[in-house]
Amino acid sequence: xxxxxxxxxxxxxxxxxxxxxxxxxxxxxxxxxxxxxxxxxxxxxxxxxxxxxxxxxxxxxxxxxxxxxxxxxxxxxxxxxxxxxxxxxxxxxxxxxxxxxxxxxxxxxxxxxxxxxxxxxxxxxxxxxxxxxxxxxxxxxxxxxxxxxxxxxxxxxxxxxxxxxxxxxxxxxxxxxxxxxxxxxxxxxxxxxxxxxxxxxxxxxxxxxxxxxxxxxxxxxxx
Amino acid sequence: xxxxxxxxxxxxxxxxxxxxxxxxxxxxxxxxxxxxxxxxxxxxxxxxxxxxxxxxxxxxxxxxxxxxxxxxxxxxxxxxxxxxxxxxxxxxxxxxxxxxxxxxxxxxxxxxxxxxxxxxxxxxxxxxxxxxxxxxxxxxxxxxxxxxxxxxxxxxxxxxxxxxxxxxxxxxxxxxxxxxxxxxxxxxxxxxxxxxxxxxxxxxxxxxxxxxxxxxxxxxxxx
DNA sequence: GAACACTTCCTTGTATACAAGAATGATGAG
DNA sequence: CTCATCATTCTTGTATACAAGGAAGTGTTC
Numbered sequence: 486x487x488x489x490x491x492x493x494x495x496x497x498x499x500x501x502x503x504x505x506x507x508x509x510x511x512x513x514x515x516x517x518x519x520x521x522x523x524x525x526x527x528x529x530x531x532x533x534x535x536x537x538x539x540x541x542x543x544x545x546x547x548x549x550x551x552x553x554x555x556x557x558x559x560x561x562x563x564x565x566x567x568x569x570x571x572x573x574x575x576x577x578x579x580x581x582x583x584x585x586x587x588x589x590x591x592x593x594x595x596x597x598x599x600x601x602x603x604x605x606x607x608x609x610x611x612x613x614x615x616x617x618x619x620x621x622x623x624x625x626x627x628x629x630x631x632x633x634x635x636x637x638x639x640x641x642x643x644x645x646x647x648x649x650x651x652x653x654x655x656x657x658x659x660x661x662x663x664x665x666x667x668x669x670x671x672x673x674x675x676x677x678x679x680x681x682x683x684x685x686x687x688x689x690x691x692x693x694x695x696x697x698x699x700x701x702x703x704x705x706x707x708x
Numbered sequence: 709x710x711x712x713x714x715x716x717x718x719x720x721x722x723x724x725x726x727x728x729x730x731x732x733x734x735x736x737x738x739x740x741x742x743x744x745x746x747x748x749x750x751x752x753x754x755x756x757x758x759x760x761x762x763x764x765x766x767x768x769x770x771x772x773x774x775x776x777x778x779x780x781x782x783x784x785x786x787x788x789x790x791x792x793x794x795x796x797x798x799x800x801x802x803x804x805x806x807x808x809x810x811x812x813x814x815x816x817x818x819x820x821x822x823x824x825x826x827x828x829x830x831x832x833x834x835x836x837x838x839x840x841x842x843x844x845x846x847x848x849x850x851x852x853x854x855x856x857x858x859x860x861x862x863x864x865x866x867x868x869x870x871x872x873x874x875x876x877x878x879x880x881x882x883x884x885x886x887x888x889x890x891x892x893x894x895x896x897x898x899x900x901x902x903x904x905x906x907x908x909x910x911x912x913x914x915x916x917x918x919x920x921x922x923x924x925x926x927x928x929x930x931x
Numbered sequence: 932g933a934a935c936a937c938t939t940c941c942t943t944g945t946a947t948a949c950a951a952g953a954a955t956g957a958t959g960a961g
Numbered sequence: 962c963t964c965a966t967c968a969t970t971c972t973t974g975t976a977t978a979c980a981a982g983g984a985a986g987t988g989t990t991c
Contacts, residue, residue, distance in 0.1 A: 544767035568855035632791035
């Protein structure tokens with residue numbers, strides 16, 4: 486009556502989220518087989534809603550369904566990964582440009598808080614990884630374009646298993662944090678192009694960072 | 709043996725494409741109810757694969773599934789539509805920037821051919837609409853980033869029902885064509901930023917064009 | 932005459948049964 | 962000993978039956 490609950494989820498959607506989380510968290514490795522019966526047993530449902538969830542994940546690009554041959558966690562080639570990071574960098578740069586123009590007081594506050602959270606945990610890789618995610622999401626939201634924010638969030642999630650390993654590289658956290666600082670300053674100053682210009686290489690993997698990524702890819706494959 | 713057929717589609721995927729086509733073509737109006745039994749009868753299958761197709765379409769943002777209350781063709785608010793066009797413009801601008809750098813001979817040929825097709829049919833709105841689509845897709849492909857191309861294609865498809873009506877506006881075809889010409893020239897000259905700068909407003913709807921779009925939205929609702 | 936409640940019907944959600952296509956292992960030939 | 966072919970088994974794909982939650986229509990009451 487007061488607020489019609491838009492968070493009402495069908496079973497298939499809940500199942501999708503659960504499986505998606507496992508993929509993002511690295512519990513399900515790229516290339517791993519997703520057996521319908523096992524999943525059904527695990528979640529105590531029949532195969533029907535499991536299949537519906539898998540179809541959703543296939544559209545999201547997180548699993549690959551080979552007809553009559555089952556579903557596997559989608560595995561990305563180095564080329565494709567590079568392409569996705571290229572797009573991610575541009576989406577986030579766009580968020581910066583828009584955010585600088587449209588930044589409201591509450592957005593600014595959220596950004597600063599997220600940034601301080603990053604600072605607080607910058608010696609703990611895993612914690613920094615999570616705080617970093619929140620900081621970037623704050624920028625998406627600040628863009629004022631909810632569709633853009635959703636798309637960025639989606640792609641971020643899709644790249645999560647790969648990004649995760651990447652931060653372990655030496656000094657990456659320190660560099661990441663100081664880049665955040667510059668981005669934040671530019672946004673507050675309303676310098677959208679400036680912020681976008683820092684964001685792009687901050688996100689994109691190229692040169693030696695790309696090599697590092699490929700290395701972690703191989704680690705993933707070996708697991 | 710020679711080429712493993714990646715085009716092998718499951719039934720659910722075929723059904724999704726069919727329904728998606730109907731939505732894009734405007735046969736299914738935003739807000740319209742998608743009855744599982746009717747669809748099942750129409751395609752001569754049971755409800756199971758229909759439901760799988762609907763779940764896919766929900767992930768693609770083309771239908772909305774309200775739990776226990778059925779699926780409807782997704783209807784976009786003017787705000788959301790504006791947001792989506794804003795992102796579309798940026799994606800296409802990005803394609804331009806990349807294409808100018810990476811343009812190969814076959815890409816250039818495809819672009820010129822698509823452009824000449826547009827010219828040939830520029831007095832027929834519907835034919836121009838289709839040729840226009842091909843021209844833009846040629847640019848996506850020329851970006852050399854297949855992921856970007858796919859995303860652009862996806863969003864283009866999602867906006868199709870709205871874009872379609874939009875071209876009917878007076879002089880829009882003529883303006884569109886001359887913008888194409890300038891984009892093409894910039895791309896061939898390797899001027900990525902130049903091409904991107906023309907592409908952005910070419911795609912984005914703003915000012916009076918946005919009003920036109922809202923007007924067609926209302927037409928759509930009345931049908 | 933209008934509003935509310937109750938009942939009925941219709942649609943969606945889920946499980947299960949069955950069909951049919953891969954994968955696997957065994958058996959035989961080279 | 963290796964490779965190919967065939968049978969068996971396992972998994973996916975689809976239909977259908979049943980359950981359960983909305984929607985709509987009817988009747989009653991104020």
